[in-house]
Amino acid sequence: MKKFITHIILIACFPLAAFGQQSAGEIRQENSGKYAITNAKIYTITNGTIENGTIIINRGIIEAVGADVEIPNGYGVYDYQGGEVYPGMIDSGTQLGLKEIGSIDEAQDFEEYGDITPQMEALTAVNPNSEAIPVTRVSGVTTTLTMPDGGLLPGTAATINLFGYTPDQMYAGSKGIVINFPNSRRSWRQTQEQADKAREKALEDLNSVFDKAELYADIEDADDIRYYPEMEALATAIRGDLLMYIEVNAAKDILSALEWVKNRGYDNVVFTGVLEGWRVAEEISEAGIPVITGPVLSTPTRGSDRYDAAYKNPGLMQQAGIKVAIRSGDTENARNLPYNAAFAAAYGMGREEALKAVTINAAEIMGVGDSIGSIEVGKKANLFVSTGDPFETKTEILNVFIDGFQVPMTSRQIELYEEFLNRNPGLNKYPVTEN
Amino acid sequence: MKKLTFLIALLLLGTDVILAQVSKGDVLIKNGTVITITDGTLENTDVLVEDGKISRIGRSLRTPNGVTEVDATGKYVMPGIIDAHSHIAGTSINEGTSQVTAEVQMGDVVDPLDLSIYRALAGGVTSIHLLHGSANVIGGESETLKLRYGVTDPQDMMFDGAPRTIKFALGENPTRGGRSRGIQPQSRMGVEAMLRNSLREAQIYKKTWDAYRADNSRRKIAPDYDRRMETLVDILDGEVLVHCHSYRADEINMLLNVFNDFGIENLTFQHANEAYKVAPELAEFGAGASVFSDWWAYKLEVYYSTAYNAAILTRNGVTTSINSDSGELIRHLFHEAAKSQKYGGLSDEEALALITLNPAKQLGIDNRVGSIEEGKDGDIAIFEGHPLSVYSIPVMTFVDGVKYFDRETDADDQRLYVDPESTIEEVQIFEADEQHKCMQDAEIINLYEFLNN
Numbered sequence: 001m002k003k004f005i006t007h008i009i010l011i012a013c014f015p016l017a018a019f020g021q022q023s024a025g026e027i028r029q030e031n032s033g034k035y036a037i038t039n040a041k042i043y044t045i046t047n048g049t050i051e052n053g054t055i056i057i058n059r060g061i062i063e064a065v066g067a068d069v070e071i072p073n074g075y076g077v078y079d080y081q082g083g084e085v086y087p088g089m090i091d092s093g094t095q096l097g098l099k100e101i102g103s104i105d106e107a108q109d110f111e112e113y114g115d116i117t118p119q120m121e122a123l124t125a126v127n128p129n130s131e132a133i134p135v136t137r138v139s140g141v142t143t144t145l146t147m148p149d150g151g152l153l154p155g156t157a158a159t160i161n162l163f164g165y166t167p168d169q170m171y172a173g174s175k176g177i178v179i180n181f182p183n184s185r186r187s188w189r190q191t192q193e194q195a196d197k198a199r200e201k202a203l204e205d206l207n208s209v210f211d212k213a214e215l216y217a218d219i220e221d222a223d224d225i226r227y228y229p230e231m232e233a234l235a236t237a238i239r240g241d242l243l244m245y246i247e248v249n250a251a252k253d254i255l256s257a258l259e260w261v262k263n264r265g266y267d268n269v270v271f272t273g274v275l276e277g278w279r280v281a282e283e284i285s286e287a288g289i290p291v292i293t294g295p296v297l298s299t300p301t302r303g304s305d306r307y308d309a310a311y312k313n314p315g316l317m318q319q320a321g322i323k324v325a326i327r328s329g330d331t332e333n334a335r336n337l338p339y340n341a342a343f344a345a346a347y348g349m350g351r352e353e354a355l356k357a358v359t360i361n362a363a364e365i366m367g368v369g370d371s372i373g374s375i376e377v378g379k380k381a382n383l384f385v386s387t388g389d390p391f392e393t394k395t396e397i398l399n400v401f402i403d404g405f406q407v408p409m410t411s412r413q414i415e416l417y418e419e420f421l422n423r424n425p426g427l428n429k430y431p432v433t434e435n
Numbered sequence: 436m437k438k439l440t441f442l443i444a445l446l447l448l449g450t451d452v453i454l455a456q457v458s459k460g461d462v463l464i465k466n467g468t469v470i471t472i473t474d475g476t477l478e479n480t481d482v483l484v485e486d487g488k489i490s491r492i493g494r495s496l497r498t499p500n501g502v503t504e505v506d507a508t509g510k511y512v513m514p515g516i517i518d519a520h521s522h523i524a525g526t527s528i529n530e531g532t533s534q535v536t537a538e539v540q541m542g543d544v545v546d547p548l549d550l551s552i553y554r555a556l557a558g559g560v561t562s563i564h565l566l567h568g569s570a571n572v573i574g575g576e577s578e579t580l581k582l583r584y585g586v587t588d589p590q591d592m593m594f595d596g597a598p599r600t601i602k603f604a605l606g607e608n609p610t611r612g613g614r615s616r617g618i619q620p621q622s623r624m625g626v627e628a629m630l631r632n633s634l635r636e637a638q639i640y641k642k643t644w645d646a647y648r649a650d651n652s653r654r655k656i657a658p659d660y661d662r663r664m665e666t667l668v669d670i671l672d673g674e675v676l677v678h679c680h681s682y683r684a685d686e687i688n689m690l691l692n693v694f695n696d697f698g699i700e701n702l703t704f705q706h707a708n709e710a711y712k713v714a715p716e717l718a719e720f721g722a723g724a725s726v727f728s729d730w731w732a733y734k735l736e737v738y739y740s741t742a743y744n745a746a747i748l749t750r751n752g753v754t755t756s757i758n759s760d761s762g763e764l765i766r767h768l769f770h771e772a773a774k775s776q777k778y779g780g781l782s783d784e785e786a787l788a789l790i791t792l793n794p795a796k797q798l799g800i801d802n803r804v805g806s807i808e809e810g811k812d813g814d815i816a817i818f819e820g821h822p823l824s825v826y827s828i829p830v831m832t833f834v835d836g837v838k839y840f841d842r843e844t845d846a847d848d849q850r851l852y853v854d855p856e857s858t859i860e861e862v863q864i865f866e867a868d869e870q871h872k873c874m875q876d877a878e879i880i881n882l883y884e885f886l887n888n
Contacts, residue, residue, distance in 0.1 A: 102733035102868070103607075132732065185864060192861075234563040250862040275864055298865035299763050301552050306847040307766070308867070330867060332732035339770065342825040393773035393825050413731075417779065419745035420711045421750060427715040 026161075028406040035076035036069075040385060041084045045360050046374040055085065057381045060404030065375055083398060086355075087374050088142025088382035089390070090362035091337045092292040093272060093327030094211055096136060096144045097126030097160065097167075102332075111150035113170040116209055118177045119233040120155030121354035122148045126167045132332045134411035137162040139335035140397045141385040143172055143372060145292075145327070145362075147245070152202060153209070154178050156233060157245055159366050161382065171226075174366040176243025176270065177233060182206060183253045203256075210264065214238055240268045243367060245292070247272045250301070251279040258287050270365055272327070276301050278313045281320035290365040291317055294327035296340040308347055314357060315349030325362035326354065342391035349390065380404070456888065457583065457591050459487030460836030463498050464815065467507030472514055472784065472792050472806040474836045482512060484813030487835035492656035492809055505831065507817055511785065515561025515814035515832065516768050519678075519725040519794035520705050520758035521719035522566065523551035524592065529568030529874070530575055531612065534620065535633050537601060537666035539575035541565050548852045551762040556840040558766035559816030559829040562594060564758075564798055566705070569680035570612050570874055572620065572629045576601045576666065576798035577678065579798050581814070582832075584839050585851065596675050598799035601670060602705075603630070603679035605686040607736050608874055627689050634697045637667035644668075676701040676799055678725070682736040684712035691720050697858070703797040705758070710739040723754040723797045728771035729778070733868075745789060746779020756794035761870035773823040786823055813837075 035057055042065065054071065056064040071077060101107040109125040126146060136144070142162055148155030156175050164170035182202035186195040213234035220235055221227060236242045248257045248271055258280075261269050271277075274293045278282060282395040284291065293314050302310040318324045326344060328337045337358055345354035363373025372382050381404040387396045400407050425431075462484045469480040469492065481496040482489060498504055522528050526544045528783035530536040545565065555563065562581050579597035586592060605626050613621040620626045643658045669675045677694075681687050681704045691713075694702055703723035704710055708731065710717060710724040717724060731740035741747075746753040757772050759765035772790045775781040781789075795805025804814050808877070813836035820827035832840035 101735055101738055104735060131738075183864075184862075186861070249864045252862075273864070276862065295865065297763065297767065297869065298867075299551075299554065299766075299863075301862050301864060302860050303850050304848040304860060307849070309552045327848070333729055336729070343767075346828060347827040381537055391825055393770065393823065394776045396777070412739075413741040413743065413778075416739070416741040417747060418713070419740075420714070421743075421747050423712075423715060427719055 023110075026408055029404060033057070033404050034072075034074065035078060035221060036071040037078045037080065037085060037383075037385070039082065040069065040080040041082070042375060043084065043086045043355070044375040045087055045356060046376055051096075055375060055381075055383075057404055060381050062375060062377055062379050062381055064377060078399070079383075080398075083385045084380065084388060084390075085375065085383055085385050086140065086390055087359045088384055088400070088402065089140050089337055089341075089358045089374070090325070090366075090373060091136075091141050091144040091328050091334045091358070092325045092362040093151070093294060093329050094144045094146055094334045095331040096132055096146050096162070096334055097128070097130050097170075098122060098146055098148070099331045100127065100130055100132070110148045110154075112148070112155060115151040115205070116153045116230055117151065117155055118153040118237070120148055121158070121227040122146050122155055123158035123160070123167050123171060123175070126158070126160060126170060128165055128167060128170060131412050132334070133162050134408070135332065135413055136334045137399060137400055137402065138409050138411055138414070139338070139401060140335055140386065140390050141337050142382045142384065142400060142402045144334060145174075145245075145366060147178055148285075149178070149180070152180055152206060153230070153234075154180065156242065159368060161372075161380075161402050163405055163407050172368055173371060174243070174368045176245045176366070177237045178272075179206070179244055179246045181246050181248040181253055181257045183248070183250060183405050185250075201435045203260075206260075210238075237268070238266070242268075242363055243271045245272050249273040249275045251276040254280050255283060258283055258289070261286065261289065273329075274317070275310065275313065277322070278309070278316035281317045281322060284317065285321040288343065290323040290325070290361075292327050292362070292365060293317065294340055295329040296326060296344045297336070298329075303373075311343045311347035313355070315347060316346040318349055318353050318357070323361055323365060324353075324357050326357040328360075338391045339393070345391060351389075354391070438584050441784065445605070455482065457586070457595070460813065460833070460838070461485050461499070461502040462813070462836050462838070463496060463502050464505045464507050464817065465496075465772065467512035469807055469816065470511060470513040470518055470783075470787060471808065473808055474800055474806075475784075480512075482693075482807060482815065484815070484833070484836035487813050487837075489807060489809055489811050489813055500759050505817070509819075511818040511821055511827075513559070513816055513818065513822055514743065514791045514805055514806070514811075515649045515816050515834065516559045516790045517756075517794040517798070517800075517805060518555070518560055518563045518759050518765050518768060518790075519703070519797050520566055520755045520760045521555075521765060522568070522760065523555060523563065523564040523618060523762050524549045524580060525565050529570040531568075531570040534571045534609065534613070534629055535573040535663060536567075536571055536575050537633075537670075538662040539567070539747060539872060540578070541567050541575060542578040542589075542593065545578060545580065545592050547584075547586050547589055547592045548601045550850055551765070552582050553840070553849045554762065555765045556582050556584055556832045557829060557842070559769060559818065559832055560765055560815065561814040561832060561834045562795075562798075562800070562804060563765070564600065564678070564794070566678065567602040568874060569602065569608040572609045572626055573633055573667075574602035574604060576675070579800065581834050582839065583728065583834055583837070584849075587851070593799060596800075596803065599669070599675040600798065601675050603677055603690070605679060605690065606683060608680065608735060611874075612738065617880055623683075623686055623689070626686070627693065630690070630693050631696075633667060634671065634693070634699075637664050637671055637699075640664040641668045641671065670699060673699070673701060676703070676796070678703045678705050680704055680705045681710075682708045684709040688713050688716060691716055691722065695720070696715050701799075703754075706737075706760070708737045708744060710753070711741060711744045711747040714748050714753055717748070718752040723756070723793070724748050725794065725797055727760070728774040730763055737884055742774065742778040745775045748774070749781060749785055749789075750779070754793050754796050755789060755791040756797055758794070758817050763865065763867075763870055769818070769822040769829070770825055773825065783821075783823055798869040825880070
């Protein structure tokens, strides 16, 4: 109860913050982008926690952060009086912007015709005005990896910040091709034998495509080379200018993917999914391949597994020395990213590591660790202010800043709440009155 | 003769023992923080369960002879969670051969061996409403179960004494079925027409049978017996509670009108993503809503959803529950309920009622379960940490005073049945999209048609 009262006080106090008063739907950039966030507990992630600190922001970049930082003249001030500041959470596995309504083909743009289409750019199809974007960011998720899917090489995924009017304004500076690593998953129409055969065939295809792509990478500068868009995308990845996100889940497939990566000598590889990672954690760790895992809120992969195997997976991998990021694997409910992390925290990973898994680890794995993922001088002002632990369900997110912009704390879901909580007219259009 | 009577008595006794397979337990849960739901939260309190029923709640209760003690010091004791919308433990979900299939019963397809039952127990769940699917306008009768994992007779899973319930369905699912087969309904107009036709036919059927029963002549001839109509008549008579799959506000409003016209009162809307838009109408009717915490956007009719649905409904006086409809989500309904605090600021009591007392009311079993009260069933979940905290871990679950889940002592592998022919265990990678089971089986029928046309 005491805690609850504190929350109330906090919430009641925040409108007093000198700047940052936002009218509904308004996007603010305080004082031409020069402002300070002060009197807040700052979770920097990379340099500990500052009990009562100040962050100075200039045109979207963090200029200073610390306990004894002077606010320069002419800077706006957000006084949070005890609120907590975290770097924006990063969901490193969604289809945000690419999928609007699940059952309608016309509302989905994450899958292109063909099995080998690595040149398909997710970024180009991101709808900056997707209803799911505000729904996600008001929960403190400021950045996502948005991924194409379908086929062996579905396309190129992009990391996006959840604010901007064009995909280019949203782009967070990292791309990678997606490889759906061949697996023995059996569809209901297949026997296991057929599924195994299909897997072998897919692995052959994958190798043959990459053989060609390596050759293409070697001779790309030759004069009269024919233009193959898919080869160009793969060659870029082979040269290391694009990441390779390898989606792989079953233990057997993970081992097979490890061998594939080793044989090919690629070092710009990230494993995604990795739901059975705990079974082969030593091997993944030895190979030094980072992992984006999730959803944590999923059922165990095998009937014989302990009921909480999926909750424990991220912690077990992290303890084996793997760099782990956690994803929601969701789109419209990427807002549940903190809860995926929280379950991992409760079941062995611990809160500190789980926080890293949705901030700095995700950023570093995607190669944007120098610009986002923690509160540090020189990084982007992607952060949020909350009444407390953002993993805890009750916690309120008070403000979200993306690229230094204070985004509106509203979404269609909040607007509907405001309209319908006390609907007017209620039951009767003109209620009968006593007199 | 006496011998024979004795033998018969013995035989009957034997039968009785066989029938009473469902175990009832005794347990004293000591010194926990007891969240009663109906009577506040009691610190350092004991809960005594005897012969499957909560017999005493109080401080420093004496342990009766032979009763096991469980130390709940520092832990939270709450009523077992009730999921008003589940398809686990069902071997099939839809009878899709007709748009009205009131004659079928989910009670016939209960699989007590389903591992999902154990996983649900490990999330503090003690009862589920095993619903028929949503492929047809009037589906089959559903079944309320107690999660007595370990029994092999489906009958032993049944919630003895729970009222009968039936599934109705509105909107995209039944109209999709109509379109794929070229029959009615293909629109929300058709759905209403089909409902009114069916209920009107049932009234006529009832009238015919009432007339037959009242007829004293010797030469009277019985009308045709129709199992489908029998069930619909029971709905009209208030003996079967209706749980209606629905999403949009207009279709919810439509069913309220239809039920008003036919005098049917017992109604809960399932999913009901847009129930918040007609909350005053629902409250006026006295209908309940059993909703998701936050699922939306997976189809057009859930695009205009809000995670504040449960809070708006609660604030407008609608009996509201939060359900799972998923073998994954059912494992953390306590966390789903907690989201009503993030989205709408419900109190701890209100939030926990969404997964205990309120679903019990919607299933007509609130006289038995849904709160910790003397005289109620010993269906209890123990948590480490407050159940509304995201870090909270369920540690023990009891049904009728019998422990079915214990995080400390249970084996890792809790399967009851392992296929003797399987050599390698299949790996099942979780797919969120596969969690929506409402159209399961119905899709296969459509696919069958697709392949044959």
